[in-house]
Amino acid sequence: MKTKSPLTAPVAVALAGLTWCPFVAASPLADTAVGTGTVLGNGMSASARAARPLDPEWPVAKRTPTGRMFDLPFAMPKAEELGKLASGWEYSGQIEVGYIGGDADERNAQYRTYQDTDNGGQLNTFSLEMRKPDSGHYVEVTGGGAGRHDQYYGLQFGRYNDWKVKVFYSETPHVFTDRYKSLWTGIGTANLVLLPGLTPGGTASIPADNASVAAAAASVAPSTLSLVRKKGGVRVDANLSASWKAYASYSMEKRTGARPFGAVWGNAPGTAPIEIAEPIDYVTHDIFAGVTHTDPLNVFNLRLSASIFENKINTLTFQEPYRIAPAPGVTTVPAAGAYTQGRFDLAPANQAYNARAEYTRKLPDFYKGYFTAVVSAGKWRQDDNLIPYTTVSGLSLANVTVLPGGSWDSTGALSRRSTDATVDTRLVDLTLSLNPTSDLNLKLKARYHDTQNTSDPYLAVNPNAVYVDADAATAGAQTRGLTYNGVTGVWGRLLNDGSGQNLLFGANANAAGNIPIKSKLYGSEQFRFGPSAEYRLNSVSTVNASVERESISRENRQRDRTWEDKAKVGYVNRGLGDSSLRVSYEAARRRGSTYVSSYFDDSFSAALVPMPTTAGANVTSWAVRMNTQMRALDIADRDQHVVNVRLDTILRPNLDAGFSGQWREAKYPNSTYGRTAQNQRSANVDLNYQPSPRQTIYGFYSYQIGENKQATLGTANAALTIGQVTALGTVTPANAIEIGAGPGGPLFPLLNLWTGDSTDRNHVFGVGLRQDIGKAGLNLDYTYSTGRTRIAYEYTVGGAINAATAPAAGNRMPDLATDARYLDASFRYPLTARITARFLYRYQTETIRDWHYQNLDALPVVPAANGAAGLPTVVALDGGRYNYRVNWYGVMLQLKL
């Protein structure tokens, strides 16, 4: 036996920090039941892993019970090849270092979305495994991508079958764009300050402002908006006894960076939208702790968890380069140019806690059954301080008097000072399983899941303001507030930093029925119940069947309740010659209680101000809403059918194939408008050829087509008045809503119908080869992926689209298209027994066509219909994703320890 020079344990451990292996990706948590972060790796890992030498002595073409071949295992050191320390520790490890040149430093956002390759020296991967046989202790170290934003490190140590500690750190980049033209300094911070040459609040000349903004956008270098997730954590597991285990983990994730974000001004539908950058400075703490118990009859798991989210930047203030005019009824000081900046309230800090207990009891004397019960309870909490409507001081509204302490730029104008929101979740899940005969299994399942928002609705009211002379029924000037839910004041909201208003009375001096005055709180309660059966036909095949009803009650939705009945049958045959066949069919039918389009009336000003009843009164704002035959997709009636087929077959002793397909069709039979159908069909084939330990070949092809169909009734710019004669009848206070929201009425003329059909088509083809050539080895992986989305629409000229626009509108959008090619090649050549050279080549290209971003990079200031004289349609500063093509090569040295 070859004896290596002994190292001391500390030296070996120190080496761990420098050693590499192109394969190990020890999981930070590695618990399929608890938490995220189950893998450590990056975009370079798979290539390095695949190029690792495999075990030449391992028998090929060993198959899983389904009949698919296992991959060949990595070549592992023999016992005599392990390093040994005087202290009794054995160790093995690898390190891969090298150099990459070419286009690895490409900055294209589509290329770099989740990876951070770069040219230059690389510490690509490393690993070290140590164990001390006499005590059972072990240490494992892994890592890779050192110094980059996709780096990862893991350390695990413990004693086999006794206890273990895992520590990890991993970074994940997320690049949103590399073509952002920032008009501000301070990206990534709470304050965006306009570049020199741009005037906060704009100038008196819109054309001049348009020119200034366009010039600034043209002059700045494109920048990258991205964030990096940096997550680290520790987990401890211990076997307390033969039947009890315990674990606890803590992780902290920091997210920092910025992403594209939109800001708009004025009244609905808004004016001068401009793309700003939202700063990201998040910290999330996750804590898990639990115990598990297993004995021959019982299983018990208890888990407690806490997730604490903090946003280090509570608000975002940005300087506005345009002169935004206040909406009618709003007066600022100065009268023009007051909106020099806008302010967002960013994602608030929140906390979530959960306790969960799971219990399973075997019933060996009762039809060889078992019973499982799960209870889980959680609480989500958020109580961030609210910010005022505006930063503009001295803002006033027509017909509104602000009382002391109620100015619109103070929190005195709000109905409360903090969010004070809470959601409670509860779960009860029960299963009884019985085996009346050796071939028959019956299960009865019931599940109750509840998400309740127990907060008080937020009231959009300034309790420290009153209307002036707003009561037309009372002679003479007077002041008053309107009272609702026990609060008196001026109802509605200032919009977009006070540049717009959506207030009852006051500014518009007219009553209206569609002004939000109260928030809607959403919750749901799910109850699912049903039996299932599985019958063994013979030693290799089974049939199964299940039926269930899922009932969901929702708060503050158009439907109080939906229920979905599902029936499923399946057939499994593992011995169909050399094949395994799995087939299932599921039919589901969702229906629900009465659909009420006007479900939000109690949170609109209609709840405060009754609809006028006098002849000729305009009641549009009370009657305006979704049309009565429009259905929200998540609560609409739905008939769904799903067929899954999977065949795994052995074509030759060293060649297997897998075929699978899914056909899914969903129709929304009661949705005259809204989503009307959603279908998807997939077909896949895989081939694996394993002629010898020195050669393996694989290939696959997949096709998927998805369809989404929708129908919408465009609205007419019309009014609805009491006494008006319409196609649906004469408008009265009693039927005004029905007529106003009715298809075929004055607000929803049938001529305005348009339908849309969005079809996604995707093909993915892949092939790979692994070939050993003497002591050398070649690895090739190639993937081609293409996607097309065609959005077609139909309409009546003169209805949804007028005759002048129709020629340019055509009958469809330009196709959205993506084509991606990926080739990764490695040639491995051993230089000595412990040093191997690996030559890398990566070719990656992607082309994207997306009409959303067409020409935006060149023309970020999109002029309004009246050209430069008007505020822009949009200032879209993100040029979007675009094509790339990269070629890079690398030379790596793999050193075995």
Add this chain to the structure above:
Amino acid sequence: MKSLPILSLVPTFRFGIVAASAAACMLVTSILAKPKAAVAPPPPAPLNGGAEYVGEAVCIACHAPQNKQFTHTIHANAFRINPRNEKEKLSCEACHGPGSNHLKDPANPANRVSLVGFTKTWGTPVAQQTAMCLSCHEGGQHTFWQGSVHATNNLSCSDCHNPMAKISATGLLKKQSINETCYTCHQQQRTEFSKRSHMPLPEGKLSCVDCHNPHGSTSKTLLKMDSVNETCYSCHTEKRGPFLWEHAPVKDNCMSCHNAHGSNHEKLLQVARPFLCQQCHANAAGHQAVLFNASQTIGGGGTPNSRMLGRSCQNCHSQIHGSNHPSGARFQR
């Protein structure tokens, strides 16, 4: 919304504490109250035709390549270095059962019933294979294996795992990574992860097991958390809220708008904006029900419209997941 009468009366945490306590009491009672004879496992049926244990040295004599690999697995280290019971000390035979009958005619296919095997060729019934694994791995993350969609499809543990060899870095999988293992059957998801926008699985920063527990869960799609949204909030904690102003389908189910795995559209969206938003929003007021069209792109021949450019509806409604601003009913601040 009507709640189940009993549950609605009980505050959440009291409910949780009471329920957890009840489960714990059941457990303790079950353990303590049962006579020892009853607690003992039912005597296993004689394995491998009543064969006797021969010891791993006998196995290794013929299966040296397997032993070379097995030596580096967690099973080998646990069984050989620190076994926690007599069964684990058996090493090979802890999983394959006693080997004496196998030795009588090891090459004869007809004699395969003499040993528990975990391959297609060997033909040991899946139920027996699974029972062998669960004899040690029951409970914990495997608590819900029975009744899971994988169990219903008659999958064996060895359809995903190979405990004999270091094929994967962790988890003793049949492929080199978690994702590749899952793709063996879930080819459709592999396609979705190759689309224009996708979760970072191909980049090695996430695995299927971050969201799913393939060993079973209380969710039909094997989610690790109690609902889709709770699963998504595991990483997207900033979207958890609850917010001052909430968006109903967002709170109900993230999948109302997003595909979890991948999409031809930005942000994993199901359909391109604004058409996606218009599947629910078609109010009579203003722009919601308008047929935005090809003429409104830049160079489309008409007047460009902000809903067809860049971030579409989110050019203005940027806080679409919920707003905490007092103005934010329409998610603009």
